Amino acid sequence: MGAGIAHAFCAAGAEVVVLERTADAGELARQRIVDSLRRSADRDPVGEPWENAARRLRIGTDYSDFADCALVVEAVPEDLQLKSAALAAVEGHLAAEAMLATNTSSLSIGQLARGLRRPERFCGLHFFNPVPVSTLVEVVLPHGADLQLEAEARGWVGMLGKTAVVVRDSPGFATSRLGVLLALEAMRMLEEGVAAPEDIDAAMVQGYRHATGPLRTTDLVGLDVRLGIAEYLQATLGDRFAPPQVLREKVARGELGRKSGKGFYDWGSHG
Template sequence: MDRFVVVGAGTMGAGIGYVAARAGYDVTIVEIDSGRGSAALERVGSWADSAVERGRLDAETALAIRDRLSTVTELTAVDTGADVIVEAVPERPELKHTVLAAAEEREPKLLASNTSSISIATLAEPLARPDRFLGLHFFNPVYAMALLEVVTGPQTAPEVVADALALARRLDKEPIVVADAPGFATSRLGVTLGLEAIRMLESGVASAADIDTAMVLGYRHPIGPLELTDLVGLDVRLDIARTLQSAYGDRFEPPSLLVRLVEEGRLGKKTGHGIYRWVDGKRVAE
């Protein structure tokens, strides 16, 4: 496997492209907005530079990562027969259906979605070869998080799962294999904690900082659920919560505070304000 395509140049798409290029793939990022595509390349370059500064990459490897990455604005510009195509667009089934159907026409050896909550069976509905399709759920930041959740659909072929596990190892990820269900293992558990933390904040149980400190010091979580929500993106959390609510009922109903913050454009670290304020990528006191 040497040609890797990522559809979507958001935080996750750029992160997936980075780890694929670091693993030696020639990577194409497909992004309809050419400005976002260029920004993704700059972001990947900055990650590589930071890794050199921290002694985790040498300068030659960082340069090679940049050289292996390119962007296009249409999937039709991608040559057929790519080794891997990963869809990493927002968590909206209709959008993902459109992207995945177009990606399948490029005849990849492995087709995957980076969905964090939508059933693989649902996403496979427009595909002619659902046996060649599965979920590859990466975690943010992709370059730092070791886990890769491999989600098998009801028609995913065993050899495709084997290919996905081999891919995970090449990307230096630790895979787990999860059967298809909305939210899979990680989002279902993580969103449960995150939504409850937002409800606690909304009802005045404690401050955001104290709620997070409770989980960091009391349960040894590396980061609190509210700060994690800011890092993931409040809009992403809201989309996932609504997907899980439709599947499992009102226990996943989004808190009104979450809905309001998203409506106000307070999406977390990426906008500079979510549950916390962020300046130059760092959380600051209110």
């Protein structure tokens, strides 16, 4: 997600700093982002040369590299303690007027804000995979957020050429809450032998004009990510979000979707 977000901002004309733990990890991140920019340019040769966008990318290994940034988007794994620690560390190096955002897909913005000194400058910017071509960003505002924060968040999303949907802080927000519920029901249908994965997905793509079906989307998101979100939503919203056994079993076997080569699909033949 971090590489995709960086790509989107570079392509939109922003100067971008990406922070990684080590120089080696930073070089790998640079290569991913540059390769992504190059592929996008190959698909759209009339746009800006990818080399220009790549020159706006800088890789850092220290939080102080964010000192001049007007916006920082945290995109570490979906773990409350990890995100809270990263956000607090970043905030200490930002200017007072800078905006801090998290890319969480389900965690409470209010909980993440508790360790911050300036929670009034914090919100959720929930991007979607693949970030460069996705047209949506979910803006999640903490309770009591003022209109200025909303306007700034909308402005950043508009700068990327994407559409903002604004929701208040609530478990799963709007997109994860609806998307996960649909995916969990698709998994239950699979368990019950209602239809094959391809047919369940085709029903939603052809019948409801979804871009991808719920099971293929789960493979793209990651089954482990979906499991974590489902468990969180079950704990906060009730048993209608209880993860099906097929999801738990696949995660236990390491079948995490596209990133592992297998999930509900075999990505050797469905990639």
